[in-house]
Structure formats: C-alpha cells, structure tokens
Amino acid sequence: MRLLVSGGGTGGHIYPALALIERLKQVEPDTEVLYVGTTRGLENKIVPDAGIKLETMHMQGFKRSLSLENFKTIYLFLSSVHHAKKIVSEFKPDVVLGTGGYVSGAVLYAAAKKHIPTVIHEQNSVVGVTNKFLSRYVDQIAIAFEAARSQFPAEKVTMAGNPRAQQVAAKKNSDFSWTSYNLQDDVPTLMIFGGSQGAPKINRTVVDAIPEFNKRPYQVIFATGQKRYDDVKKQLAEGNIKPADNVKVVPYIKDMPAKMPRVAALVSRAGATTIAEVTALGVPTILIPSPYVTANHQVKNAQALVKNKAGLMITEDKLDARALLTQADKIMEDEEVRKEMAHAAEKMGRPDAADRLIKILHKAIDEHEK
Numbered sequence: 001m002r003l004l005v006s007g008g009g010t011g012g013h014i015y016p017a018l019a020l021i022e023r024l025k026q027v028e029p030d031t032e033v034l035y036v037g038t039t040r041g042l043e044n045k046i047v048p049d050a051g052i053k054l055e056t057m058h059m060q061g062f063k064r065s066l067s068l069e070n071f072k073t074i075y076l077f078l079s080s081v082h083h084a085k086k087i088v089s090e091f092k093p094d095v096v097l098g099t100g101g102y103v104s105g106a107v108l109y110a111a112a113k114k115h116i117p118t119v120i121h122e123q124n125s126v127v128g129v130t131n132k133f134l135s136r137y138v139d140q141i142a143i144a145f146e147a148a149r150s151q152f153p154a155e156k157v158t159m160a161g162n163p164r165a166q167q168v169a170a171k172k173n174s175d176f177s178w179t180s181y182n183l184q185d186d187v188p189t190l191m192i193f194g195g196s197q198g199a200p201k202i203n204r205t206v207v208d209a210i211p212e213f214n215k216r217p218y219q220v221i222f223a224t225g226q227k228r229y230d231d232v233k234k235q236l237a238e239g240n241i242k243p244a245d246n247v248k249v250v251p252y253i254k255d256m257p258a259k260m261p262r263v264a265a266l267v268s269r270a271g272a273t274t275i276a277e278v279t280a281l282g283v284p285t286i287l288i289p290s291p292y293v294t295a296n297h298q299v300k301n302a303q304a305l306v307k308n309k310a311g312l313m314i315t316e317d318k319l320d321a322r323a324l325l326t327q328a329d330k331i332m333e334d335e336e337v338r339k340e341m342a343h344a345a346e347k348m349g350r351p352d353a354a355d356r357l358i359k360i361l362h363k364a365i366d367e368h369e370k
Helices: 011-027 043-049 069-091 102-113 129-134 146-151 163-169 200-213 226-238 256-262 272-281 294-307 321-332 335-348 353-369
Strands: 002-007 032-038 053-057 095-100 118-122 140-143 157-159 189-193 219-223 247-250 265-268 285-287 311-313
Touching: 002 011, 002 069, 002 102, 011 032, 011 043, 011 095, 011 118, 011 163, 011 272, 011 353, 032 043, 032 069, 032 102, 043 053, 053 069, 069 102, 095 102, 095 129, 095 353, 102 118, 102 129, 118 129, 118 353, 140 146, 140 353, 146 157, 146 294, 157 353, 163 256, 163 272, 163 353, 189 256, 189 321, 200 219, 200 226, 200 321, 226 247, 256 272, 265 272, 265 321, 272 294, 272 335, 285 294, 285 321, 294 311, 294 335, 311 321, 321 335
Parallel strands: 002 032, 002 095, 032 053, 095 118, 118 140, 140 157, 189 219, 189 265, 219 247, 265 285, 285 311
Antiparallel strands: none
C-alpha cells in the first residue's frame, strides 16, 4: 500500500498515525508512507525520528474573533491545497489518511478533489473543526468515541478506536521493574503526570499532597514534565517538603507504554491518546481534563470513562490536595475497587484498533475500484 498520512500540531494527532503506520508495515511490509505536516508542529521531530519521510507546509488556524489574520489563513489554506495537490500527484497514494490539525484539511481536501480514496480518523468525543469540514468530502470516517458518531454523516462512520491502543496492548506483558526507580514491585504504584510539558496546577497540587502521600501504604511516581521539573524542585524546597522513599519525583517517564501495565492507577489529563492507552491496558484512572482545549473535549472524553465506572474525574477548578488524595485513596487503598475499575476500563478498550483502521483504509480503496 502507498499511504499518505497528514496530521499535525500536537501529539494527539501524530502518535495515532505513527501507531497505525507501525502496524501497517508489520502486516504489509512493502507499504510506502509519506507524512505531510506543518512547518512548526511536533511532527517535525517525531516523524523523522520514527524513520518516516516528512514533507511540510506552512499553515495556521482561524482566529475565533474577527481578525485580519483570518484573511492570511484563507490564503495559506488555498496555497496549501495547491501544494498538497502537487504532493499527491507526485507520491500517487492508494489512500490518504487524515488524523487532524489544519494541515490535514488541506491535504485531504486536495486528495478528494483528485478522486483519491480518503479517510479521516477522529480521536476525540467532540469533533474538530477540520474533520467537520472534511466529512462531506472524504470516503470513510473512523471514530474512537461513540459520542462522535452523531457529529458525522452516519453512512460514512465506523468505530475503530485509537491505533495507539493496539500499540500499547502489545506491551501488556512488560517485564519492567520499579526497582529501576528505587521503588518496590510488590507495592501498588500510583503514576501521576500532566503530559510531556507538565501541567502547573497538577504539579502544584501534587507538591501540596506529598506530605500525605509520604504516609500512604502505596507508592507514587510523579512526572513533572521536563520544563517544569526545576519549578517543582523549588516548590518542594520552599515548602520544606521531602518526598519519602515511597514517593519519587522525576522530570519525565521514558517509554510510558512499557510502564503503564505495571501501575495500579494513573492520574493524568484526559487526552484521546491517554484514554486509548488506559482502556487498552485496563488501568483505573483519575482524569483531570485540561480546560485549555477546544470545545472542552477532554471533559467529554473523561465522562465516557466515568459513565462506564472505568475512571474518576476531578475538574481543574475543583482540584486541590484534598480532592486528589480522596480520589487516590479510594482506588489505591481498596484492591476490589481497582479490580472493578480495571475490568470496566478493559471492556471499553479497542486493542485491535490499528487493524480496524487498516480495514477501513482498504474499504475506501475498494469502493473507488468498483
């Protein structure tokens, strides 16, 4: 298969695409892939590091208020469509997949106009502006949350899940040991992180909670985010707070999928990738949705888990040390609660999500060949 993939800006658009590509190359080794992203997004580092050819285009989003910048956005979109048509003509893909971000809007629109099979993958429960626009042009739409189904033309929609789920499910039997962090393998572990960049409100709350975490019968590993690590160390010093042996504070955690199967519970944001991972692995989760995302979609993502008794939610405006400790103790100090939540999470998981999406890609190709 010759696959052209477009998705940019954030890891939430990029990592599902990379997981899909990894699986596709396993089942169809002769697959050729070209990734089209933006000049400024995270894909500029992540995609080449994964050994995938990348082409970039200059894009920007619309301002929500009246702004002269929107005229520039329209100009950039039209010029990007022209550029995308050239890329499509040269690469000659069998199918084009968009995973979100403004760049995928230009690329999939161009491909559809050139009558190339097109598929979009919507990771969130609230559909983004780009995918709503594209929905009338593309052949197939893959979703990861049932809540997204009603926001698209019904005849095009198939539940796939998030390919990242299949990628992490493959590491479910990880032999990772917590002794590498000077923690114990036979003590339940609570992992806390607010994303790769860290989240100031979450970090401050955990710092305030550490004196109580020090006394708990479970252990805690807290990833601050690389650029927030020094701030957290300063807060600990100013508060004269010293983590006990059962609490470890680290800047980041490498190879998260290998470690998540070894956690008893997770505290994190409610991004689509995180939801895919915890449901694939059956990890009880305390979700703290980011309030800084479009259409408050992380709250909707979290609500899907809460509704199924697979997770708990603390909105950021209600987040403090007491709230965090109350919810953490509820899960960490009751093994039966953990088992029930883990089972509920696993029931929601799509550990074959990448395979499902590959079938949808082939369906789009086959329909064009009829």
